Amino acid sequence: MANDKPNQPQDESRRRFLKYSGTALGGVVLGGVIGGLVGSNLKQTEKETAPEPGKSGTAPEDRDYNQALMFFSQDQFLTAEAAAERLFPKDDLGPGAKELGVAFFIDHQMVSQYGYNARDYMLPPYYKAEETQGYQLIFKRRELIALGLDALNQYSNTKYQKPFVEITPEDQDAVLTAFEKNDTSIKDFPASNFFAMFLNLTLEGAYADPLYGGNRNMAGWKMRNFPGNQMSYTEYVDKDEFVKLDPLSLHDHLELG
Structure with missing residues (x-):
């Protein structure tokens, strides 16, 4: 019966070959400067490249993806x-x-x-x-x-x-x-x-x-001073004074829910 277990040493060797040959090929294609950085990049430790806990590698950008053209030139x-x-x-x-x-x-x-x-x-x-x-x-x-x-x-x-x-x-x-x-x-x-x-x-x-x-x-x-889309006004309807509420959008209800 054939052995179904993979040959682990051979697989590890294959992974290393793909990793380093792919990196080197990228250096050849993109130019000598990047190629020259391959060795130094591979020597960096995980501690040097990993972002701080709780933070991503790049700072998040404040974008409103709803602000995009759909019809106008x-x-x-x-x-x-x-x-x-x-x-x-x-x-x-x-x-x-x-x-x-x-x-x-x-x-x-x-x-x-x-x-x-x-x-x-x-x-x-x-x-x-x-x-x-x-x-x-x-x-x-x-x-x-x-x-x-x-x-x-x-x-x-x-x-x-x-x-x-x-x-x-x-x-x-x-x-x-x-x-x-x-x-x-x-x-x-x-x-x-x-x-x-x-x-x-x-x-x-x-x-x-x-x-x-x-x-x-x-x-x-x-x-x-419009309150927007509030879920309810029951706690305010009996009040004599004007109650100023921070407005809520339909999106806010999704987050609250």
Whole structure:
């Protein structure tokens, strides 16, 4: 009967060969400097290379992985960020749209059911809507916002010979006002439709739950003393005085649970 037990001395020798030949090969490929370090690196002790207890080898970075583009091009995002900041600017009361991450909120909405008009009836026949009926266009919201942001740059380039993000804040206000008052036009729909929708999205991004990309660090809520998504108010409803609560997001409930 054959011996099923592995030959341990042979395996150990094979491991050492793979370890050191792989290291040496890396030195050859990457150049003489790294190759020259192979010997000294192999001589380092575990005590010298191991991180301190409770710490990783590299310092952790503070990253918000929710702040990522899903729909906008880079130019559209920067235009949205600049336009939102003029509609919701930073002041003595708190941060503006840029610091709150409002443009990320708008970007994320464009890839949601809202951006695709998933719950709206979008089939013909189409009729001209009354002004009081609000948004009644054949364009999906994501299409309207993208076309509107491109139009902001086209209008700015025509009038000021610079894209929207490079003109002065006063000129940016003038461009946005032209869109609000329909002093310019966008292909196949009124500029005011874009302005009204973008304004609403800006306000939503400033005050929505941070889960959706805006209201960074719940700073929008903190400006308003809004408690956010609390689990319950039963211990406060009978109190006569105003109770100021630290806001909680939906993410906080996940951590608490």
